[in-house]
Amino acid sequence: xxxxxxxxxxxxxxxxxxxxxxxxxxxxxxxxxxxxxxxxxxxxxxxxxxxxxxxxxxxxxxxxxxxxxxxxxxxxxxxxxxxxxxxxxxxxxxxxxxxxxxxxxxxxxxxxxxxxxxxxxxxxxxxxxxxxxxxxxxxxxxxxxxxxxxxxxxxxxxxxxxxxxxxxxxxxxxx
Amino acid sequence: xxxxxxxxxxxxxxxxxxxxxxxxxxxxxxxxxxxxxxxxxxxxxxxxxxxxxxxxxxxxxxxxxxxxxxxxxxxxxxxxxxxxxxxxxxxxxxxxxxxxxxxxxxxxxxxxxxxxxxxxxxxxxxxxxxxxxxxxxxxxxxxxxxxxxxxxxxxxxxxxxxxxxxxxxxxxxxx
Numbered sequence: 001x002x003x004x005x006x007x008x009x010x011x012x013x014x015x016x017x018x019x020x021x022x023x024x025x026x027x028x029x030x031x032x033x034x035x036x037x038x039x040x041x042x043x044x045x046x047x048x049x050x051x052x053x054x055x056x057x058x059x060x061x062x063x064x065x066x067x068x069x070x071x072x073x074x075x076x077x078x079x080x081x082x083x084x085x086x087x088x089x090x091x092x093x094x095x096x097x098x099x100x101x102x103x104x105x106x107x108x109x110x111x112x113x114x115x116x117x118x119x120x121x122x123x124x125x126x127x128x129x130x131x132x133x134x135x136x137x138x139x140x141x142x143x144x145x146x147x148x149x150x151x152x153x154x155x156x157x158x159x160x161x162x163x164x165x166x167x168x169x170x171x172x173x174x175x
Numbered sequence: 176x177x178x179x180x181x182x183x184x185x186x187x188x189x190x191x192x193x194x195x196x197x198x199x200x201x202x203x204x205x206x207x208x209x210x211x212x213x214x215x216x217x218x219x220x221x222x223x224x225x226x227x228x229x230x231x232x233x234x235x236x237x238x239x240x241x242x243x244x245x246x247x248x249x250x251x252x253x254x255x256x257x258x259x260x261x262x263x264x265x266x267x268x269x270x271x272x273x274x275x276x277x278x279x280x281x282x283x284x285x286x287x288x289x290x291x292x293x294x295x296x297x298x299x300x301x302x303x304x305x306x307x308x309x310x311x312x313x314x315x316x317x318x319x320x321x322x323x324x325x326x327x328x329x330x331x332x333x334x335x336x337x338x339x340x341x342x343x344x345x346x347x348x349x350x
Contacts, residue, residue, distance in 0.1 A: 004238040004245045004316055014190045015197055017213040020291060022190055022197050027240060030316050038192040039241040040215065040291070063179040064289035065202060066214040070179045071289060110339045112288045114239035114246060116195060116215075119288065121339075141179055141205050164285045164296075164339045171346045 003030055006037070014038075019078075042119035046088045047076035047165040049107075049173045050099055051127040057152045057175065058097050058129070059166075061143040072145070072155065074166045076121070085122040093126060097144045098133045101126035107172045112164065123169040149175055178205055181212070189213075194253075217294035221263045222251035222340045224282075224348045225274055226302040232327045232350065233272050233304070234336075236318040247320070247330065249341045251296070260297040268301060272319045273308045276301035282347045287339065298344040324350055 006027040015022040021041040028034055050058040063070045077092035079085065089104050107123040147155070152175050155161045161170070184201040191197075196216040203209055225233040238245045252267035254260065264279050282298040322330070327350050330336045336345070 004236065004318065006238050006240050006316075014192075015199075015213075017189075017199060018211065020197065020213045020215075022195065024190075024192060025240070036193065037240040038190075038195045040195075041241075042291075061179065063181050064286075065181050065200070065212040066216075066291060066293045067286060067289050068293075071286070073289075076290075108334060108337070110337050110342060111239075111242060111246070112339050113292075113294065114242050114248075114338055115251075116217075116241060117288075118241045118243075141181075143179065159283060162283070162285050163289055164287050164343060167285060167343050168339060168346070171343070 005030065009034060038116065040117040040119070042078075042117050043081070044079045044085070044119065045076060045121045046079065046085050046092060046124060047074050047121055047169055048089050048093055048101075048104070048124040048126050049074050049169050049175070050093055050097065050101065050129055051125065051173075052099075052129050052146065053127075056146050056148055057170075058099060059145050059147060059152070059161075060096055061145055063141065071163060072161055072166075073163045074169055076165060085124075089122075089124045089126065094132055096140055096142060098131055099129040100132045102128040102130065107169060110165075110168060121165050123165065123172065125169070125173045180205065184209060213291065215292040215294070217253075217292050218256070219254045219260075219294065220251060220296045221254065221260050221267060221299060222249050222296055222344055223264050223268055223276075223279070223299040223301050224249050224344050224350070225268055225272065225276065225304055226300065226348075227274075227304050227321065228302075231321045231323055232345075233274060234320050234322060234327070234341075235271055236320055238316065245318075246338060247336055247341075248338045249344055251340060260299075264297075264299045264301065269307055271315055271317060273306055274304040275307045277303040277305065282344060285340075285343060296340050298340065298347065300344070300348050
Protein backbone atom coordinates (compact mmCIF):
# COMPACT_ATOMS: atom_id res chain seq x y z
CA UNK A 1 0.00 0.00 0.00
CA UNK A 2 3.06 2.31 -0.23
CA UNK A 3 1.58 4.10 -3.22
CA UNK A 4 -1.25 5.34 -0.95
CA UNK A 5 0.67 6.06 2.26
CA UNK A 6 1.00 9.56 3.65
CA UNK A 7 4.19 10.11 5.61
CA UNK A 8 4.32 12.04 8.87
CA UNK A 9 6.27 15.31 8.69
CA UNK A 10 5.15 17.39 11.64
CA UNK A 11 2.44 17.49 14.30
CA UNK A 12 0.87 20.48 16.03
CA UNK A 13 -1.71 20.28 18.78
CA UNK A 14 -4.31 22.99 18.23
CA UNK A 15 -6.66 22.42 21.13
CA UNK A 16 -6.77 20.12 24.07
CA UNK A 17 -10.21 20.21 25.62
CA UNK A 18 -11.98 17.97 28.08
CA UNK A 19 -13.41 15.88 25.26
CA UNK A 20 -11.50 16.65 22.09
CA UNK A 21 -7.84 16.86 21.15
CA UNK A 22 -7.46 18.64 17.82
CA UNK A 23 -4.30 18.23 15.74
CA UNK A 24 -3.08 19.92 12.60
CA UNK A 25 -0.32 17.75 11.15
CA UNK A 26 1.79 18.09 8.05
CA UNK A 27 2.18 15.02 5.85
CA UNK A 28 3.99 14.09 2.67
CA UNK A 29 1.65 12.76 -0.01
CA UNK A 30 2.58 9.79 -2.21
CA UNK A 31 3.65 12.26 -4.94
CA UNK A 32 6.10 13.98 -2.56
CA UNK A 33 4.01 17.12 -2.06
CA UNK A 34 3.25 18.32 1.44
CA UNK A 35 -0.22 19.02 2.78
CA UNK A 36 -2.06 19.54 6.07
CA UNK A 37 -4.21 17.02 7.92
CA UNK A 38 -6.59 18.22 10.62
CA UNK A 39 -7.99 15.55 12.89
CA UNK A 40 -9.36 14.71 16.31
CA UNK A 41 -7.84 12.23 18.74
CA UNK A 42 -10.54 10.34 20.57
CA UNK A 43 -10.22 7.80 23.40
CA UNK A 44 -12.63 5.33 21.77
CA UNK A 45 -16.13 4.41 22.81
CA UNK A 46 -18.65 1.62 23.25
CA UNK A 47 -22.29 1.29 22.28
CA UNK A 48 -24.63 -1.52 23.25
CA UNK A 49 -27.96 -2.99 22.17
CA UNK A 50 -29.57 -3.93 25.53
CA UNK A 51 -32.28 -6.58 25.33
CA UNK A 52 -34.54 -7.24 28.33
CA UNK A 53 -35.65 -10.70 29.48
CA UNK A 54 -38.93 -9.98 27.68
CA UNK A 55 -37.05 -9.40 24.41
CA UNK A 56 -37.55 -5.62 24.44
CA UNK A 57 -34.89 -3.07 23.55
CA UNK A 58 -33.71 -0.31 25.88
CA UNK A 59 -32.95 3.01 24.18
CA UNK A 60 -31.95 6.43 25.53
CA UNK A 61 -33.18 9.83 24.43
CA UNK A 62 -30.54 12.46 24.94
CA UNK A 63 -29.92 16.07 23.97
CA UNK A 64 -27.05 16.28 21.52
CA UNK A 65 -25.79 19.83 21.60
CA UNK A 66 -23.90 19.73 18.25
CA UNK A 67 -27.16 18.98 16.39
CA UNK A 68 -29.37 21.01 18.75
CA UNK A 69 -31.92 18.36 19.59
CA UNK A 70 -32.69 15.24 21.60
CA UNK A 71 -32.43 11.98 19.63
CA UNK A 72 -33.00 8.31 20.29
CA UNK A 73 -29.88 6.14 20.46
CA UNK A 74 -28.60 2.93 21.94
CA UNK A 75 -26.69 3.47 25.22
CA UNK A 76 -23.08 4.50 24.57
CA UNK A 77 -20.13 6.18 26.16
CA UNK A 78 -16.46 6.98 25.98
CA UNK A 79 -13.78 4.70 27.34
CA UNK A 80 -12.11 5.94 30.51
CA UNK A 81 -8.30 5.95 30.42
CA UNK A 82 -7.08 2.35 30.47
CA UNK A 83 -10.63 0.96 30.62
CA UNK A 84 -11.42 -2.32 28.85
CA UNK A 85 -14.35 -2.02 26.41
CA UNK A 86 -16.19 -4.93 28.08
CA UNK A 87 -16.12 -3.13 31.44
CA UNK A 88 -17.12 0.15 29.84
CA UNK A 89 -20.24 -1.55 28.40
CA UNK A 90 -21.35 -2.71 31.84
CA UNK A 91 -20.55 0.65 33.45
CA UNK A 92 -22.24 2.83 30.83
CA UNK A 93 -25.29 0.59 30.59
CA UNK A 94 -25.88 0.81 34.33
CA UNK A 95 -25.07 4.54 34.58
CA UNK A 96 -27.33 5.50 31.70
CA UNK A 97 -30.22 3.07 32.07
CA UNK A 98 -30.06 1.47 35.52
CA UNK A 99 -29.90 -2.01 33.94
CA UNK A 100 -27.21 -4.58 34.68
CA UNK A 101 -26.31 -7.06 31.94
CA UNK A 102 -25.43 -10.62 32.89
CA UNK A 103 -24.35 -11.53 29.38
CA UNK A 104 -22.63 -9.37 26.77
CA UNK A 105 -21.41 -10.26 23.31
CA UNK A 106 -19.23 -8.13 21.07
CA UNK A 107 -20.65 -7.49 17.63
CA UNK A 108 -17.62 -5.69 16.17
CA UNK A 109 -15.54 -2.52 16.20
CA UNK A 110 -15.95 0.23 13.61
CA UNK A 111 -14.32 3.53 12.68
CA UNK A 112 -16.98 6.23 13.03
CA UNK A 113 -15.45 8.82 10.67
CA UNK A 114 -11.88 7.93 9.69
CA UNK A 115 -11.60 11.08 7.54
CA UNK A 116 -11.19 13.28 10.61
CA UNK A 117 -10.92 11.20 13.76
CA UNK A 118 -9.29 8.02 15.04
CA UNK A 119 -12.43 7.16 17.03
CA UNK A 120 -13.19 3.45 17.19
CA UNK A 121 -16.53 2.38 18.60
CA UNK A 122 -16.92 -1.13 19.99
CA UNK A 123 -20.45 -2.43 19.40
CA UNK A 124 -22.08 -4.94 21.73
CA UNK A 125 -25.29 -6.75 22.40
CA UNK A 126 -26.30 -7.29 26.05
CA UNK A 127 -29.06 -9.49 27.37
CA UNK A 128 -30.27 -11.18 30.50
CA UNK A 129 -30.75 -7.70 32.03
CA UNK A 130 -31.81 -7.02 35.59
CA UNK A 131 -32.75 -3.66 37.06
CA UNK A 132 -30.14 -2.37 39.50
CA UNK A 133 -31.80 0.95 40.19
CA UNK A 134 -34.87 2.62 38.86
CA UNK A 135 -33.22 5.87 37.75
CA UNK A 136 -29.98 6.64 35.97
CA UNK A 137 -27.31 8.79 37.61
CA UNK A 138 -28.33 12.33 38.53
CA UNK A 139 -25.83 13.95 36.19
CA UNK A 140 -27.14 12.04 33.17
CA UNK A 141 -29.92 14.03 31.56
CA UNK A 142 -31.62 11.39 29.50
CA UNK A 143 -34.83 9.43 29.16
CA UNK A 144 -34.74 5.65 29.19
CA UNK A 145 -37.32 4.20 26.79
CA UNK A 146 -38.15 0.55 26.24
CA UNK A 147 -39.53 -0.65 22.91
CA UNK A 148 -40.49 -3.90 21.24
CA UNK A 149 -38.24 -5.11 18.42
CA UNK A 150 -41.02 -4.32 15.93
CA UNK A 151 -41.23 -0.73 17.19
CA UNK A 152 -37.46 -0.31 16.92
CA UNK A 153 -37.46 -1.79 13.41
CA UNK A 154 -40.15 0.64 12.38
CA UNK A 155 -38.21 3.61 13.86
CA UNK A 156 -35.08 2.45 12.00
CA UNK A 157 -37.04 2.46 8.77
CA UNK A 158 -38.91 5.75 9.17
CA UNK A 159 -35.76 7.68 10.17
CA UNK A 160 -36.66 8.23 13.85
CA UNK A 161 -33.44 6.41 14.68
CA UNK A 162 -30.82 8.15 12.57
CA UNK A 163 -27.64 7.83 14.59
CA UNK A 164 -24.92 5.84 12.80
CA UNK A 165 -23.66 3.64 15.68
CA UNK A 166 -27.24 2.78 16.70
CA UNK A 167 -28.20 1.81 13.16
CA UNK A 168 -25.16 -0.40 12.60
CA UNK A 169 -25.45 -2.18 15.95
CA UNK A 170 -29.19 -2.75 15.58
CA UNK A 171 -28.77 -4.00 12.00
CA UNK A 172 -25.93 -6.33 13.06
CA UNK A 173 -28.04 -7.54 16.00
CA UNK A 174 -30.65 -8.61 13.45
CA UNK A 175 -33.30 -6.04 14.47
CA UNK B 176 -38.31 17.46 25.62
CA UNK B 177 -37.64 20.58 27.71
CA UNK B 178 -36.38 18.46 30.59
CA UNK B 179 -33.50 17.30 28.34
CA UNK B 180 -32.70 20.55 26.51
CA UNK B 181 -29.39 22.33 26.97
CA UNK B 182 -29.65 26.10 26.52
CA UNK B 183 -27.07 28.12 24.65
CA UNK B 184 -25.07 30.54 26.81
CA UNK B 185 -21.95 31.42 24.88
CA UNK B 186 -19.94 30.27 21.86
CA UNK B 187 -16.22 30.45 21.21
CA UNK B 188 -14.52 29.34 18.01
CA UNK B 189 -11.29 27.56 18.89
CA UNK B 190 -9.95 26.63 15.50
CA UNK B 191 -11.02 27.25 11.94
CA UNK B 192 -9.06 24.98 9.64
CA UNK B 193 -9.55 23.95 6.02
CA UNK B 194 -11.62 20.97 7.07
CA UNK B 195 -12.66 21.43 10.69
CA UNK B 196 -14.25 24.23 12.67
CA UNK B 197 -13.87 23.57 16.39
CA UNK B 198 -16.14 25.27 18.93
CA UNK B 199 -16.12 25.39 22.70
CA UNK B 200 -19.56 26.58 23.81
CA UNK B 201 -21.04 27.13 27.23
CA UNK B 202 -24.51 25.73 27.85
CA UNK B 203 -27.00 25.65 30.70
CA UNK B 204 -28.01 22.13 31.68
CA UNK B 205 -31.60 21.19 32.53
CA UNK B 206 -30.73 21.57 36.25
CA UNK B 207 -29.53 25.14 35.73
CA UNK B 208 -25.81 24.36 36.04
CA UNK B 209 -23.43 25.55 33.36
CA UNK B 210 -21.00 23.32 31.48
CA UNK B 211 -18.83 23.31 28.36
CA UNK B 212 -19.59 21.63 25.05
CA UNK B 213 -16.75 21.04 22.58
CA UNK B 214 -17.81 20.17 19.06
CA UNK B 215 -16.94 20.26 15.39
CA UNK B 216 -18.97 21.99 12.69
CA UNK B 217 -18.95 19.97 9.50
CA UNK B 218 -20.41 20.84 6.07
CA UNK B 219 -22.04 17.42 5.67
CA UNK B 220 -21.10 14.62 3.30
CA UNK B 221 -22.36 11.94 0.96
CA UNK B 222 -21.46 8.28 0.54
CA UNK B 223 -22.64 5.97 -2.20
CA UNK B 224 -22.87 2.25 -2.93
CA UNK B 225 -22.01 2.09 -6.66
CA UNK B 226 -23.24 -1.01 -8.47
CA UNK B 227 -22.02 -1.81 -11.98
CA UNK B 228 -24.21 -3.14 -14.81
CA UNK B 229 -22.78 -6.58 -13.95
CA UNK B 230 -24.03 -6.24 -10.35
CA UNK B 231 -20.55 -5.69 -8.89
CA UNK B 232 -19.71 -3.14 -6.22
CA UNK B 233 -17.11 -0.41 -6.62
CA UNK B 234 -15.07 0.35 -3.51
CA UNK B 235 -12.13 2.66 -2.86
CA UNK B 236 -9.01 1.99 -0.81
CA UNK B 237 -7.65 5.16 0.70
CA UNK B 238 -5.10 6.19 3.29
CA UNK B 239 -6.84 7.67 6.32
CA UNK B 240 -4.26 9.70 8.20
CA UNK B 241 -6.12 9.84 11.55
CA UNK B 242 -5.99 6.03 11.82
CA UNK B 243 -2.64 5.65 10.06
CA UNK B 244 -3.64 3.14 7.41
CA UNK B 245 -5.40 2.56 4.12
CA UNK B 246 -8.90 1.10 4.42
CA UNK B 247 -11.64 -0.04 2.08
CA UNK B 248 -14.75 2.17 1.93
CA UNK B 249 -17.59 3.10 -0.34
CA UNK B 250 -16.90 6.32 -2.31
CA UNK B 251 -17.69 9.41 -0.22
CA UNK B 252 -16.95 13.08 0.03
CA UNK B 253 -17.80 16.37 1.66
CA UNK B 254 -20.46 18.70 0.30
CA UNK B 255 -19.11 21.84 -1.35
CA UNK B 256 -20.68 25.10 -0.12
CA UNK B 257 -24.27 25.24 -1.37
CA UNK B 258 -23.97 21.88 -3.15
CA UNK B 259 -27.01 19.60 -3.32
CA UNK B 260 -26.29 16.08 -2.01
CA UNK B 261 -27.55 14.49 -5.28
CA UNK B 262 -25.02 16.50 -7.30
CA UNK B 263 -22.27 15.74 -4.80
CA UNK B 264 -22.90 12.00 -5.27
CA UNK B 265 -22.41 12.24 -9.04
CA UNK B 266 -19.34 14.49 -8.68
CA UNK B 267 -17.58 12.45 -6.00
CA UNK B 268 -18.34 9.14 -7.70
CA UNK B 269 -16.79 10.33 -10.95
CA UNK B 270 -13.82 12.08 -9.29
CA UNK B 271 -12.95 9.11 -7.10
CA UNK B 272 -13.75 6.17 -9.35
CA UNK B 273 -14.15 7.39 -12.92
CA UNK B 274 -17.69 5.96 -13.05
CA UNK B 275 -20.78 7.94 -14.02
CA UNK B 276 -24.11 6.89 -12.50
CA UNK B 277 -27.27 7.17 -14.58
CA UNK B 278 -29.55 6.34 -11.70
CA UNK B 279 -29.17 7.23 -8.02
CA UNK B 280 -31.49 6.55 -5.11
CA UNK B 281 -31.20 8.00 -1.63
CA UNK B 282 -31.11 5.43 1.16
CA UNK B 283 -31.24 7.87 4.09
CA UNK B 284 -29.32 10.48 6.08
CA UNK B 285 -27.56 9.70 9.35
CA UNK B 286 -25.66 11.55 12.08
CA UNK B 287 -22.14 10.11 12.15
CA UNK B 288 -21.22 11.03 15.76
CA UNK B 289 -23.77 13.46 17.27
CA UNK B 290 -21.81 13.57 20.54
CA UNK B 291 -19.14 15.82 19.03
CA UNK B 292 -20.10 16.90 15.53
CA UNK B 293 -23.14 18.06 13.55
CA UNK B 294 -21.99 16.00 10.55
CA UNK B 295 -24.82 14.46 8.55
CA UNK B 296 -23.97 11.92 5.87
CA UNK B 297 -26.41 11.30 3.06
CA UNK B 298 -26.27 7.68 1.92
CA UNK B 299 -27.08 6.63 -1.63
CA UNK B 300 -27.13 3.70 -3.98
CA UNK B 301 -26.09 4.29 -7.60
CA UNK B 302 -26.47 1.91 -10.50
CA UNK B 303 -26.50 1.80 -14.28
CA UNK B 304 -22.85 2.94 -14.18
CA UNK B 305 -20.76 3.75 -17.22
CA UNK B 306 -17.03 4.43 -17.28
CA UNK B 307 -16.23 8.07 -18.00
CA UNK B 308 -12.49 7.76 -17.63
CA UNK B 309 -10.20 4.96 -16.68
CA UNK B 310 -8.40 6.72 -13.82
CA UNK B 311 -9.59 8.96 -11.02
CA UNK B 312 -8.33 12.54 -10.68
CA UNK B 313 -4.59 12.95 -10.22
CA UNK B 314 -4.90 14.49 -6.78
CA UNK B 315 -6.94 11.58 -5.45
CA UNK B 316 -4.58 8.99 -4.04
CA UNK B 317 -6.78 5.95 -3.95
CA UNK B 318 -7.27 2.53 -5.48
CA UNK B 319 -10.54 1.66 -7.14
CA UNK B 320 -11.46 -1.98 -6.52
CA UNK B 321 -14.44 -3.87 -7.91
CA UNK B 322 -15.92 -6.83 -6.02
CA UNK B 323 -18.84 -9.20 -6.31
CA UNK B 324 -21.65 -8.81 -3.77
CA UNK B 325 -20.57 -12.09 -2.15
CA UNK B 326 -17.02 -10.80 -1.72
CA UNK B 327 -18.29 -7.56 -0.17
CA UNK B 328 -20.61 -9.47 2.15
CA UNK B 329 -17.71 -11.62 3.28
CA UNK B 330 -15.51 -8.55 3.90
CA UNK B 331 -18.33 -6.95 5.93
CA UNK B 332 -18.50 -10.06 8.09
CA UNK B 333 -14.79 -10.64 8.61
CA UNK B 334 -14.12 -6.99 9.55
CA UNK B 335 -12.15 -6.04 6.42
CA UNK B 336 -14.79 -3.35 5.87
CA UNK B 337 -15.00 -1.57 9.23
CA UNK B 338 -15.94 1.97 8.32
CA UNK B 339 -19.32 3.03 9.79
CA UNK B 340 -20.86 4.82 6.79
CA UNK B 341 -19.83 1.96 4.45
CA UNK B 342 -21.35 -0.67 6.72
CA UNK B 343 -24.67 1.15 7.16
CA UNK B 344 -25.07 1.92 3.45
CA UNK B 345 -24.15 -1.63 2.40
CA UNK B 346 -26.47 -3.17 5.01
CA UNK B 347 -29.33 -0.83 3.95
CA UNK B 348 -28.62 -1.68 0.29
CA UNK B 349 -29.24 -5.32 1.20
CA UNK B 350 -25.64 -6.50 0.65
